[in-house]
Amino acid sequence: MAGHIQDRWFKTDTDSNGQSVRTRTDRHGAGMRYRARYVGPDGTEKSQSFPDGQKRRAEQWLTKIKADMDGGRYIDPKAGRITFRQYAEKWLNSLTTDPTTKEPVAVQIRRHAIPYLGSRPLASFKPEHIRDWLAELERAVPASSYRRVIFASVSGVFTAAVEDDHLHRNPCKATTVTAPGPNNRRVIPWSAERVFSVRAALPDQYRAAVDLGAGCGLRQGEILGLPVDEIGFDAGWLHVGYQVKVSGGKLVFALPKRNKERDVPLADSVAHALKEHMEAHPPVAVTLPWMRTDGQPITKRLLFVRPDGVGAVRRTDFNTRFWKPALVAAGVIPEPKPGERHQAAREHGMHALRHFYASVLLDAGENIKALSTYLGHTDPGFTLRVYTHLMPSSDGRSRKAVDSMYGARTVM
Secondary structure, three states, X not given: OOOEEEEOOEEEEEOOOOOEEEEEOOOOOOOOOEEEEEEOOOOOEEEEEEOOXXXXXXXXXXXXHHHHHXXXXXXXXXXXXXXXXXXXXXXXXXXXXXXXXXXXXXXXXXXXXXXXXXXXXXXXXXXXXXXXXXXXXXXXXXXXXXXXXXXXXXXXXXXXXXXXXXXXXXXXXOOOOOOOOXXXXXXXXXXXXXXXXXHHHOOHHHOHHHHHHHHHOOOHHHHHOXXXXXXXXXXXXXXXXXXXXXXXXXXXXXXXXXXOOEEEEOOHHHHHHHHHHHHHOOOEEEEEEEOOOOOOEEEEEEOOOOOOOOOOOOHHHHHHHHHXXXXXXXXXXXXXXXXXXXXXXXXXXXXXXXXXXXXXXXXXXXXXXHHHHHHOOOOHHHHHHHHHHHOOOHHHHHHHHHHHHHHOOOOO
């Protein structure tokens, strides 16, 4: 047996005859009687107290401690008593990723996990607790894709806790826990008519933003953070190396998503639209910190700035003041009632322009690898999974090839 058990109610003394006798201590009859003690792997003494009548339980506890040590499964009892809230906050503070990546994870943990899981000690977690939490999460967050992201962040906390010896296993990885599934809804691209209707409904100074989304596949932050010196009018290429993001509640310049810079073909029609935009609305120098609020300030001449002509455009402001009213004008979403906000239109955000761009390129026969590069995806397989249903079918291509061959000849 590892360690030993101390009986706090009795002590061993030596009487006048030199014999050992048990005598009551000052604590006799009060508080926990047995104290199980052992030395942990870190060389410090650990202990657990048990009430009168539970010496056998104390012995079993020490036996389990020894078995866990021998089997490499030992967890410090004090470490296991740390709550999910305490550990998650410590984990968040230790993240070394850039602030713009760290902030969404912090929101996911603090808003959707800590209120439900925060008070429970780490060592007490079982798969059932994760299943109960996922049921609550499904009621609070309708979007399966976002629930999947939140679940991954929470699982990351538990994985770190396992590696830090706070619990044996990650309860999120139990076979009885089913992670939220990916969003299997097929992308339905906008029609060209809708794209240009929304474009026409935007204020003149923001219409070229649609050309960059629908004609180059840029993300919203990349559009709002596009400097004029990244546009290669002569070469016919556009370099995507910046975006405007929110960090600590303030706008910053940052690299594109996943730090993945890229070059995108610049079609003549899009180049012409950008030149017209720049003639009517000359680029404005904007200074923002790089990557984080205390980052090195850099200055770029941006194509799109606030309506007052000063400063970069905040995405949420643009969506509320300009994008959704344009969706209403184009008949995409209904006009809100007086005093109400526009309805949620996740599938009709500016990301819809990227889907349109992808559909145009695939319809023209572009390959998935090239499209993945232009969109800035890390994995062409992801691009294929999202857009495979938009690719022309092989039988359709076969008919078109044969028809083209026959069309070039006079059938006798």
